Amino acid sequence: MKINDIRDIATVRMEPERALRNPHFRYQHYMRCYLDRPEDFLVGYSGHSLIFSDIFSYTEIDEYEKLFKNFAKAKELDSRGQATRMKKISKLFGKQGVLAALRMFKNCH
Numbered sequence: 001m002k003i004n005d006i007r008d009i010a011t012v013r014m015e016p017e018r019a020l021r022n023p024h025f026r027y028q029h030y031m032r033c034y035l036d037r038p039e040d041f042l043v044g045y046s047g048h049s050l051i052f053s054d055i056f057s058y059t060e061i062d063e064y065e066k067l068f069k070n071f072a073k074a075k076e077l078d079s080r081g082q083a084t085r086m087k088k089i090s091k092l093f094g095k096q097g098v099l100a101a102l103r104m105f106k107n108c109h
Helices: 023-032 058-073 082-108
Strands: 010-014 043-046 049-053
Touching: 010 058, 023 043, 023 082, 043 082, 049 058, 058 082
Parallel strands: 010 049
Antiparallel strands: 043 049
C-alpha cells in the first residue's frame, strides 16, 4: 500500500529479538541477508515503520532516518544524489539497509 506522505513513516528503536518477531523482518534477515544471529539485525522497513536496532543511539537514528527518508522521497531511483545516499546506506547497514531503503522507496511511489 502506497503512503501519502513521507512523514507518515514511523521510526522505532527496538531490540533485535523483538523486531524479528515480524515475519517480513525475519525473512529479510535470515533468508535474504543470510544472517544467522538476531544480534546482527541493524535496520528493516515494513508496514510504514522503519525499525532500527537498539545498538544505535537516538542521535544516530535521527541522522540515519533523514538519510533513508531523503532516499525514499526522491522522484526517481537514478535522480541526483541517490547513488551517494545508497553508497552511504550500504556502507553503514550493508544488504539490510539497501533492502530497507528500496522497500521504503517502492512504498513511497
